[in-house]
Amino acid sequence: MKDNNNNSISIKVEHIVKKYPDIIAVNDISFDVKKGEFFAFLGPNGAGKTTTIKILCTLSRQTSGKAYINDYDTIGERQRVRRSIGLVFQDPTLDNDLTAYENMMFHAKLYGMEKKYAKDRINFILNFVDMYNYKNKAVKLFSSGMKRRLEVARGLLHSPAVLFLDEPTAGLDIQTRINIWEFINKLRASENVTIFLTTHYIEEAENCDRIAIIDKGKIIAINTPASLKDMLKKKDGAVPTLSDVFIYLVGKEIRDEEGTALDRMREFSKVLKR
DSSP states (O other): OOOTTGGGEEEEEEEEEEEETTEEEEEEEEEEEETTOEEEEEOOTTSSHHHHHHHHTTSSOOSEEEEEETTEETTTTHHHHHHTEEEEOSSOOSOTTSBHHHHHHHHHHHTTOOHHHHHHHHHHHHHHTTOGGGTTSBGGGSOHHHHHHHHHHHHTTTOOSEEEEESTTTTOOHHHHHHHHHHHHHHHHHHTOEEEEEOSOGGGGGGSSEEEEEETTEEEEEEOHHHHHHTOOOTTOOOOOHHHHHHHHHOSOOOOOOOOHHHHHHHHHHHHHO
16 A cells, blocks of 8 residues: 555555446545544445445455555455455344354354454453343344344454444334444444444434545545535525435435345355355
8 A cells, every 4th residue: 555644544445446348336436544433435326335345345356446455455465355354234144043152153263263262252242242141042032133233243253453334224223223323332442443334324424534425436525524514505594414415416316226235245255265
């Protein structure tokens, strides 16, 4: 990574382009994410958001440009990238027939964690998320909120420097969503991890340090939530919301989905085994 301050950068994207035969999914985007930063990546379906995430997670190769995670090249140092990131996708990826502990241990084996350390780390994480007393219970007996907490805990098990949260609270009721975010913020403070968030709940992005909005393969805005709202002055004097800014920038047109999060996690599990 060619950056004089690379010790403070977790993610660096330089002029990334991703072309398919019939479309340019990502069109020359560049951005940095600082270490320890809470960064949101927002965009309508089909905007290039998922394609970018797949490139950063080494599930896809860009046509041109460079991307680095924790100073590792996403093409030339894929295994190092994979072992330095955690992933939590929208669709459940836990094995419902296994216990919480067994799910965590399976993840530890995928990452080649030493058995004694893995046991200690699993017990620490489960205790941290108030699920230690449930560690020997089958996941199929858990509520949706408990499953999501376990998924986030599993994503942090191998102490990644960057945690990707792709729609982490989708489909959850508001009380569970609040609980999950309290838990994520607690973990973030404890683990000092960089968080890269995608969400359709715009209000969840309010707590991020910065937000990048992508549409039609291009980043059209990147700034703090406050600065993004400042750019949109309402005639009636009302304070604009992030939703107002988002609609102003990308419009109200409904877009097609880019693919499922479950597919992305399955892809990542396969490449870890290689």
